[in-house]
Amino acid sequence: MSGGPAPAGRAIAWIDGPTPEGTWGDPDRLCLPLSDRGLLLADGLFETLLVEGGEPRLLAEHLERWRGSAACLGMAPPPGADRVRPLLAEAMARSGLTGSGALRLNWSRGSGAGRGLALPGPDEPQGRPRFWLQLSPWRPASTPVAVVVSGVERRNAASLISRCKTFAYAGAIQALREARAAGADDALLLGSGGDLCCGTSANLLVRRGGAWVTPPLESGCLPGVMRGRGLALGLVREERLSVADLLESEAALLVNSLGGRPIRRCGAIDLPVPAGALDLWRRLLLSS
Template sequence: MNGLIYFNGMLKHEHEVTLWTLDRSYLYGEGLFETLKASQGFIPFLPEHLQRLFHGMEVLRMRFEISASKIEFALYQTLHHNRLKDAYLRLMVSRENREIGSMEIGEGSNVVVLARPFEKPPLRLYTEGMSAQLVEDFKIFPDPLCQVKSTNYLRPLLAHRMARESGYDEALLLNTFGNLAEGATGNLFIFDGKKILTPPLSEGPLPGVTRQVVLELMKKNYLDYEEGPIKMADLLAAEEAFFTNSIKEIAPLTSVNDKPIGTGKVGAQTQRLMELFQEELQYRLESFESKRWGVK
């Protein structure tokens, strides 16, 4: 698709957009990105994405003038001018280097937004569940950079590729403590028969937007949950498990390394959270429509 791209305040055709080779995202992987899903012309979890983005900018000390409202305008402008309602959006923020061979930061910065028609994940991921492989080649060391969704994405990228080449849907990553930290493309949750568990941010997972929404939904609906370390043995002994991310939302995990989780089928707790998530999504969509038309 040869669509329009938002590039530093202007909408351009793809062939017109070129990133300067001094972009630090290109040179060093020092950039930030957000993957967002638009539904019916609305980006339902935009506030959570922007909160993470601006936190990442603080961690990377990316001090340049850009406001949340400007980014919101860029996203919706790109969405609407590409005549899309259900879409995949990719937001990227980076700075430029002073010159080649130098670590000095230049004065330039880049804000880019891409939009593509949304393609639903395969239905089997929700009806049969996902399969995962434990990839032990790349371990996560919990530090402040784990809290940043940076363009230096090598660890999850390679782990995911290795799992896919072996015939699995997803990769599982360990941290340096030997505990499960996350999936290559999503946060991990398990149900041990009594409560739902997910690794805390101190264990090194990315602070996923859907993870945050699910935690809030469990609290609001009085579901027993806990943030705590998860070992591989805990996952294999669990009754249910699932991944969360912005595109798949909540996707059941029914097997790991060819071993079934629980019965090997989508469990009741996972289904309940999938329903609650869709209710939250619908509520946000209806709230957006009410504000747009001035309905109270």
């Protein structure tokens, strides 16, 4: 998801070990061990947050999802706010960031299980999880986009992976390649049942009859933080959505924590982009 021109500052990254203080450096120069399961097998989780005025937006909600996903996948609990906030403050100082930014938190199962998929048994030495983060200049994305409905990738509603924000984004990348080849900006994915599910990196919101609706989790969509905010605040409701529902809608948005992009066209069909379409995204981001 692309935003506008990046604010002043440079990207900075940190990775834990080999000392308690960890290591700071350029994201292109810091390294993971080749044995890390996050690198080898996409066996890890991440969260991406918007940072504005030095404050990580919706940090508690992101960390709650992070912890829940780790428990779902049998991973050790990831760090909490007491660890993340001091690292973010230092990242801000080191990067010289003067505007908004994107903070990505990464948690892998680490190394130590040997070659292959198998995990250590309960009586065997367990691998040490690995934590790293990156702060990059970022301006929230808001440009209207053209989309296609992917014909090559679908979300699997029955999979544990669909319920967690893992490193495994190969399917989304292929759907995005398909969209770009068709002259579009992004792709919408269907769920295993054939209903609309989500975008490649964002949840889908559609306005019908004056109300915002989003596909249910049973479609296979990720339980996005912004999506959850909309449901909790009563601003969005769950409803199964077909491609026809989208094409006949009053408006549609792709939303995540880094931006809200109105859908201006799906395939060859133009969709309305009403004034104030992004007000909902900002309200979800800032409401307490």
